[in-house]
Amino acid sequence: METNFVINDFEGPLDLLLHLIKTSKMSIYDIKIEEITKQYVDFINKMKEMNLDVASEYLVMASELIEMKSKMLLPKSDDEEEEEDPREELVNRLIEYQKYKDMVETFRNLETERKEIYTKEPLNYKELNDEYVSNDGSVSVDDLVKALSKFLMRKEVEKPISTKITKKEISVSDRTRDIRTILNKKKKVSFFDLFEIKTKEYVVVTFLSILEMAKLGEIEIIQENNFNNIVISKKEGAL
Numbered sequence: 001m002e003t004n005f006v007i008n009d010f011e012g013p014l015d016l017l018l019h020l021i022k023t024s025k026m027s028i029y030d031i032k033i034e035e036i037t038k039q040y041v042d043f044i045n046k047m048k049e050m051n052l053d054v055a056s057e058y059l060v061m062a063s064e065l066i067e068m069k070s071k072m073l074l075p076k077s078d079d080e081e082e083e084e085d086p087r088e089e090l091v092n093r094l095i096e097y098q099k100y101k102d103m104v105e106t107f108r109n110l111e112t113e114r115k116e117i118y119t120k121e122p123l124n125y126k127e128l129n130d131e132y133v134s135n136d137g138s139v140s141v142d143d144l145v146k147a148l149s150k151f152l153m154r155k156e157v158e159k160p161i162s163t164k165i166t167k168k169e170i171s172v173s174d175r176t177r178d179i180r181t182i183l184n185k186k187k188k189v190s191f192f193d194l195f196e197i198k199t200k201e202y203v204v205v206t207f208l209s210i211l212e213m214a215k216l217g218e219i220e221i222i223q224e225n226n227f228n229n230i231v232i233s234k235k236e237g238a239l
Contacts, residue, residue: 013061014097016043021094028094031087033072037065064090139223139230141211144191147230148207151192170202176209179232183219188233191221 010016020039047054068086194206213219223230
């Protein structure tokens with residue numbers, strides 16, 4: 001049998017046997033022992049010819065297959081009671097091994113999928129209140145969240161019945177760059193004017209960009225009196 005595989009490609013004799021059965025297009029429930037034994041022994045001999053070490057477990061399986069083949073070739077007398085098929089134990093072992101192999105493959109796929117998921121610890125916005133947001137106008141992160149929530153609710157009521165929405169992907173870094181450009185031109189801008197697009201993604205990215213800029217000390221967030229407009233202004237020397 002032509003093969004480009006070596007012993008190290010398999011996880012044990014059962015793995016090698018499954019490979020030979022599949023490539024020979026046999027049914028695992030009806031193994032042609034004479035044919036599969038020849039293929040198995042030929043494979044082992046070829047590995048030896050290549051001066052490759054063959055683990056003892058592979059040699060044990062080879063002897064079991066040869067013994068099984070001999071039993072099946074022996075003629076049976078008419079008065080001899082029907083004996084158990086010598087292949088039955090091997091079939092059961094192969095089925096159990098296939099189940100194990102399938103389960104391992106499932107776990108490997110789940111592990112691969114999990115590696116593609118990135119998580120981030122939740123931010124404690126209360127820590128941002130005093131450190132990053134200006135207290136001159138008594139504005140906290142909670143105030144910003146409440147103001148934005150009311151603003152979006154109002155816009156939801158005001159929006160026309162038919163609205164054409166164009167989806168545009170934008171990152172926090174992209175939106176931060178946009179806000180910097182706006183502040184470099186205007187020096188200050190209404191907090192609500194920065195949410196000109198009302199999609200969920202755009203609002204979230206804009207809000208996170210504002211918090212990041214406040215954290216970096218690039219902007220001040222001011223509200224002179226309660227319920228007055230919230231103003232984002234550029235800090236001197238920033239941006």
